[in-house]
Amino acid sequence: MNLILIIMILALLIPIYEACKDNDIWQKMLAFASIATKTSVMILVISVLRGDWMIGVVGVLILSLGNASLMLLAQILKRIKIIDN
Amino acid sequence: MISYLSYFCIGVGLIFWFWGTFPLVGDRSVLYKLHSLSVADTLGSMSIVFGLLLQIPSEWPLFILAIISLAIWNTVLGYVLAYCSSSEDNQQ
Numbered sequence: 386m387n388l389i390l391i392i393m394i395l396a397l398l399i400p401i402y403e404a405c406k407d408n409d410i411w412q413k414m415l416a417f418a419s420i421a422t423k424t425s426v427m428i429l430v431i432s433v434l435r436g437d438w439m440i441g442v443v444g445v446l447i448l449s450l451g452n453a454s455l456m457l458l459a460q461i462l463k464r465i466k467i468i469d470n
Numbered sequence: 471m472i473s474y475l476s477y478f479c480i481g482v483g484l485i486f487w488f489w490g491t492f493p494l495v496g497d498r499s500v501l502y503k504l505h506s507l508s509v510a511d512t513l514g515s516m517s518i519v520f521g522l523l524l525q526i527p528s529e530w531p532l533f534i535l536a537i538i539s540l541a542i543w544n545t546v547l548g549y550v551l552a553y554c555s556s557s558e559d560n561q562q
Binding site: 389392393396399402403409411412414415416418419421423426429430433438441442444445447448449453454455456459460462463 | 480511522533543
């Protein structure tokens with residue numbers, strides 16, 4: 386299970402690098418959405434690894450709420466772009 | 471046997487993750503990246519969570535909730551991101 390976690394951290398480094406590198410806002414949003422999903426699944430793996438279900442509940446909460454906040458943020462960004470244009 | 475199946479599911483999920491995340495680094499369009507990323511993140515994460523469910527079946531309500539919220543929210547987020555990023559291009 387530790388090996389699985391290390392591979393997951395390696396996969397997580399790719400969107401973090403992309404979010405740092407790219408200046409386009411939609412590319413950054415994509416990278417952030419990917420980071421949100423990956424970290425919450427990692428939290429679930431850690432909760433199974435430690436047998437601690439308090440951590441698991443936090444992971445499921447992030448899975449169901451984190452994406453919703455990203456959707457709201459995308460709508461706000463679209464409105465701001467329209468106003469700017 | 472169940473343990474091997476669970477590790478197989480987690481391995482498939484990890485392969486999906488890498489397959490879908492590597493196009494993010496290239497210079498393709500946002501929609502291309504969004505497609506591969508949403509397929510990989512949704513299916514790969516669902517496979518990983520299913521593998522975890524096989525490991526500890528006693529906590530199935532939590533994992534089923536995780537799988538359902540992954541399936542619904544990641545799909546809807548893909549649609550919303552595609553709509554927002556492409557309608558901005560139409561404006562210009």
